[in-house]
Amino acid sequence: MKTDELINTATALMAGDKGLLAMDESTSTANKRFEEAGIPQTIEYRRAYREMILTTPNLGRCLSGAILYDETIHQSTKKGELFIDILKKSGIIPGIKVDEGTVDMANFPGKKITEGLDGLRQRLEKYYDLGARFAKWRAVITIGDGIPTKGNIEANMHLLARYAALCQENAIVPIVEPEVIMEGDHSLKKCAKVTAKALKELFKQLEKQKVDLRGLILKPNMVLPGTKREKQADLDKVAKATVECLLHNVPPSVAGIAFLSGGQSPQLATAHLNAMHVKYKGKLPWPLTFSFARAIQKPALDAWKGQDKNVKAAQKLLYTRASLDNAARRGEYTPEMEF
Ligand code: 13P
Numbered sequence: 001m002k003t004d005e006l007i008n009t010a011t012a013l014m015a016g017d018k019g020l021l022a023m024d025e026s027t028s029t030a031n032k033r034f035e036e037a038g039i040p041q042t043i044e045y046r047r048a049y050r051e052m053i054l055t056t057p058n059l060g061r062c063l064s065g066a067i068l069y070d071e072t073i074h075q076s077t078k079k080g081e082l083f084i085d086i087l088k089k090s091g092i093i094p095g096i097k098v099d100e101g102t103v104d105m106a107n108f109p110g111k112k113i114t115e116g117l118d119g120l121r122q123r124l125e126k127y128y129d130l131g132a133r134f135a136k137w138r139a140v141i142t143i144g145d146g147i148p149t150k151g152n153i154e155a156n157m158h159l160l161a162r163y164a165a166l167c168q169e170n171a172i173v174p175i176v177e178p179e180v181i182m183e184g185d186h187s188l189k190k191c192a193k194v195t196a197k198a199l200k201e202l203f204k205q206l207e208k209q210k211v212d213l214r215g216l217i218l219k220p221n222m223v224l225p226g227t228k229r230e231k232q233a234d235l236d237k238v239a240k241a242t243v244e245c246l247l248h249n250v251p252p253s254v255a256g257i258a259f260l261s262g263g264q265s266p267q268l269a270t271a272h273l274n275a276m277h278v279k280y281k282g283k284l285p286w287p288l289t290f291s292f293a294r295a296i297q298k299p300a301l302d303a304w305k306g307q308d309k310n311v312k313a314a315q316k317l318l319y320t321r322a323s324l325d326n327a328a329r330r331g332e333y334t335p336e337m338e339f
Contacts, residue, residue, distance in 0.1 A: 006215025010255035014287040018064035022293035024097035039306035056315040060090035062322035095134040124170040134173035161205035177219035184226035199249035239275035252285030261295030269295035277331035
């Protein structure tokens with residue numbers, strides 16, 4: 001195992017007040033977001049959208065890494081410059097989503113299992129040659145009547161650990177993402193319980209597969225009440241529940257933690273990250289940052305509308321959103337900083 005290279009990459013990804021941009025939507029997810037925004041769902045529009053993001057001036061000041069999707073890692077700007085070269089020039093480490101999405105799990109009605117281990121070793125070798133230095137795999141855990149179950153959590157966490165081991169074999173830092181989904185009417189307490197269960201099982205499986213935690217990044221959900229819950233929790237309560245859950249279940253040797261936004265509004269995701277830093281400054285064993293997709297991209301996507309004339313305005317919104325997340329990581333964000 002190339003331990004030094006893994007640790008160096010993981011450390012660079014967690015550096016300073018920077019964070020990650022997830023722009024690794026699968027074709028179907030990207031099309032869904034485009035449909036919602038009234039943008040045509042074609043490969044050229046997806047390429048143009050990713051060009052808008054990656055050519056945002058000074059993006060490297062805010063981001064340490066960006067997660068791409070297989071379609072995007074091979075694409076270029078209209079002028080012919082490879083996206084991956086733009087990232088490298090901006091000092092942003094290229095990453096790649098390698099799971100192949102979720103399917104229904106046999107014998108477990110209503111539950112999902114993530115696919116993508118077949119041929120993964122060869123795909124990782126190819127991605128490393130293209131310049132990717134970290135990867136992402138997402139497992140989905142839904143809270144509902146009688147779910148999730150032990151068997152579903154165990155199977156998903158086992159796959160995450162097998163994926164992480166293969167990444168490290170190829171000098172690629174694994175981001176492991178066990179996402180407890182926000183949708184539902186569950187309480188914050190229930191979300192904390194399920195998140196703790198998933199994390200406990202995840203680190204048990206990672207140990208069994210001999211994964212080196214110093215070269216691994218965890219991408220968890222924040223601990224929140226379900227979206228259908230009438231009473232939402234205040235910022236401090238979410239910050240406390242989330243950080244306590246992580247402190248109890250994530251070993252200190254993990255290189256870092258980078259949150260998904262999960263469908264929270266951009267403002268709320270930023271405010272939650274900020275509250276965690278304000279409350280726990282200097283008391284955390286690992287760096288804590290963002291790896292948002294929707295919470296960074298949404299305002300820019302809505303402003304872009306698929307039209308060249310809107311590129312500059314969209315880029316400004318993207319940069320502003322990412323730099324507000326930098327402020328949150330420093331514990332310096334205030335709602336007055338919103339535009
Ligand atoms: P969101 O921030 O939109 O939840 O996406 C993060 C992600 O990478 C999901 O896999």
